[in-house]
Amino acid sequence: MIPACALAALPRGEAFRLDTVEPPIAVFHTDDGDLYAVDDTCTHQDASLADGWLEGCEVECPLHASRFDLRTGQVDAPPAKLPVRTHGVVVEDGTVYVVPSDLPPNLPPGARARTV
Amino acid sequence: MRSVAIVGASLAGLYTARALRDQGFDGTLTIIGSERHRPYDRPPLSKEFLAGRITEADLALETEDEDLGAEWRLGVRASGLDRHDRRVLLADGTSITADGVVVATGATARSLPGDSPSLRGVHTLRSLDDALALRADLVTGRRLVVIGAGFIGAEVASTARELGLGVTIVETAPAPLARALGGEMGTALGALHEDRGVLLICGVAVQGLTGDDRVDGVLLADGRRLDADVVLVGIGARPETGWLEGSGVDLGDGVLCDSGGGTSVPGVVAVGDCASWFDPGLGHHHRVEHWTGAVHRPTVAAATLLSGGTAPAPPQAPPYLWSDQYGRRIQFAGHTRPGDSVTVEEGDVASRSFLAVYRREDRPVAVLGVDQVRQFTRWRRRLGTVSTG
Numbered sequence: 001m002i003p004a005c006a007l008a009a010l011p012r013g014e015a016f017r018l019d020t021v022e023p024p025i026a027v028f029h030t031d032d033g034d035l036y037a038v039d040d041t042c043t044h045q046d047a048s049l050a051d052g053w054l055e056g057c058e059v060e061c062p063l064h065a066s067r068f069d070l071r072t073g074q075v076d077a078p079p080a081k082l083p084v085r086t087h088g089v090v091v092e093d094g095t096v097y098v099v100p101s102d103l104p105p106n107l108p109p110g111a112r113a114r115t116v
Numbered sequence: 117m118r119s120v121a122i123v124g125a126s127l128a129g130l131y132t133a134r135a136l137r138d139q140g141f142d143g144t145l146t147i148i149g150s151e152r153h154r155p156y157d158r159p160p161l162s163k164e165f166l167a168g169r170i171t172e173a174d175l176a177l178e179t180e181d182e183d184l185g186a187e188w189r190l191g192v193r194a195s196g197l198d199r200h201d202r203r204v205l206l207a208d209g210t211s212i213t214a215d216g217v218v219v220a221t222g223a224t225a226r227s228l229p230g231d232s233p234s235l236r237g238v239h240t241l242r243s244l245d246d247a248l249a250l251r252a253d254l255v256t257g258r259r260l261v262v263i264g265a266g267f268i269g270a271e272v273a274s275t276a277r278e279l280g281l282g283v284t285i286v287e288t289a290p291a292p293l294a295r296a297l298g299g300e301m302g303t304a305l306g307a308l309h310e311d312r313g314v315l316l317i318c319g320v321a322v323q324g325l326t327g328d329d330r331v332d333g334v335l336l337a338d339g340r341r342l343d344a345d346v347v348l349v350g351i352g353a354r355p356e357t358g359w360l361e362g363s364g365v366d367l368g369d370g371v372l373c374d375s376g377g378g379t380s381v382p383g384v385v386a387v388g389d390c391a392s393w394f395d396p397g398l399g400h401h402h403r404v405e406h407w408t409g410a411v412h413r414p415t416v417a418a419a420t421l422l423s424g425g426t427a428p429a430p431p432q433a434p435p436y437l438w439s440d441q442y443g444r445r446i447q448f449a450g451h452t453r454p455g456d457s458v459t460v461e462e463g464d465v466a467s468r469s470f471l472a473v474y475r476r477e478d479r480p481v482a483v484l485g486v487d488q489v490r491q492f493t494r495w496r497r498r499l500g501t502v503s504t505g
């Protein structure tokens with residue numbers, strides 16, 4: 001479990017980028033009050049989903065508008081082809097924690113080349 | 117509508133094929149493309165692909181399991197259109213007759229005016245084949261001269277610098293990107309080149325190239341001569357509409373379309389870089405040469421085609437483009453013209469991370485972001501809800 005931020009610092013409709021982990025993770029607080037965490041890097045190219053547009057349970061990538069379902073990570077709109085990896089979120093004593101997935105991430109091609 | 121022929125097998129053509137199927141078209145679909153490649157993405161050709169960070173396979177636009185139920189005619193050029201029976205004539209002598217025709221033939225890079233001899237080492241960049249040829253020539257230590265400081269020229273300069281070439285950019289206008297972004301912000305982006313040791317020469321025209329078999333220099337109108345091992349000509353693109361001349365499809369700067377993509381010929385629509393749609397907000401035709409336009413407009417054009425032109429054209433979001441230069445992300449949305457005011461509202465130009473808002477009579481009409489993705493996303497949304505004419 002990795003501490004991300006104070007719940008009070010993440011109002012509804014906002015996102016937090018946890019970049020002390022590699023690859024970084026984006027935590028979203030939806031307008032309905034739910035918290036979701038996914039890999040921050042879009043699976044299409046190099047863009048940060050925390051900088052994207054949050055609408056309902058979906059985030060739209062700020063670069064080419066792929067949409068990902070935050071609950072499942074599935075792509076709802078191209079150009080992205082692969083789902084984004086999802087992580088668990090826990091709130092304890094006012095702190096938001098991320099429970100990282102042990103599945104491999106779907107990083108975009110350029111980023112993949114950089115990390116190997 | 118029982119059959120549709122799409123001419124141009126790239127971004128706009130593929131997205132129109134998808135939109136037609138999504139909107140219930142189950143007839144015969146033929147996609148004609150002059151390149152031998154399956155549809156691929158062009159923006160990385162001046163960026164990650166040119167730098168060697170991604171491969172040809174990474175450029176594919178189709179997903180692995182995608183099946184549009186289309187017949188692909190790749191490697192053959194359309195040479196004409198007979199408007200009476202909507203017959204697309206192909207260069208191999210065959211033809212395809214369809215109830216609907218989609219024009220998605222994009223644009224072609226302009227070459228230097230005048231009869232410049234075809235010297236080795238001189239490139240333009242539009243296609244995958246162009247990118248492969250340019251990449252082979254971008255050898256560390258060589259001197260590259262980029263003619264034209266537009267987005268593609270600027271991106272190639274950035275990538276070549278990363279690959280260890282010496283780079284000079286020559287631009288005829290007083291500032292780079294002045295027409296798209298205005299002089300002040302164009303100058304601000306020009307500084308990105310200078311930060312990385314790229315020489316940017318503005319306000320001077322190119323007179324010609326020197327060299328016997330291979331280029332060795334660029335002559336400027338002020339008498340200067342720049343040494344060059346490689347030259348990239350990045351002076352824009354012209355719409356690829358020559359094959360429609362004399363067909364009865366009205367042409368101007370591209371295929372002239374109404375605000376739903378319909379052309380002057382019933383049953384023929386046009387999308388992407390080749391198409392100049394009427395923009396009700398601006399009050400004139402406007403050719404959008406960016407990726408997002410080629411992705412969004414096909415939905416509208418498909419509805420126009422399938423409804424026989426009766427589907428109402430929904431309002432269009434303001435044009436949006438992005439560019440990556442020297443590790444910075446540049447984004448622009450909206451329309452600007454001389455006389456608009458520009459104010460920096462986040463960050464500052466000196467730190468190379470800023471957001472600038474363009475206003476006309478106090479109304480925001482465009483926004484530019486450099487490494488300000490989150491704020492830019494909000495502003496772009498906001499612009500989408502107001503008219504930017």
Ligand SMILES: Cc1cc2nc3c(=O)[nH]c(=O)nc-3n(C[C@H](O)[C@H](O)[C@H](O)COP(=O)(O)OP(=O)(O)OC[C@H]3O[C@@H](n4cnc5c(N)ncnc54)[C@H](O)[C@@H]3O)c2cc1C
Pocket residue numbers: 123124125126127128129148149150151157158159160161162192193194195220221222223241242243268356359387388389390405406407408410436437438439440
């Ligand atoms: C190097 C480069 C970098 C770019 N970077 C960016 C960027 O960072 N951001 C951005 O917003 N936009 C960018 N763009 C622009 C973007 O790629 C285009 O807007 C987009 O490709 C337009 O798609 P299109 O399908 O209309 O045209 P095109 O992609 O040009 O495709 C047209 C296709 O039609 C084929 N064709 C032409 N004539 C015929 C014929 N007679 N018969 C059959 N086929 C024919 C062509 O061979 C081509 O395959 C870039 C473009 C280039 C070249």
Ligand code: FES
Pocket residue numbers: 042043044045046047061062063064065066078079080
């Ligand atoms: S980088 Fe996210 S859609 Fe392209």
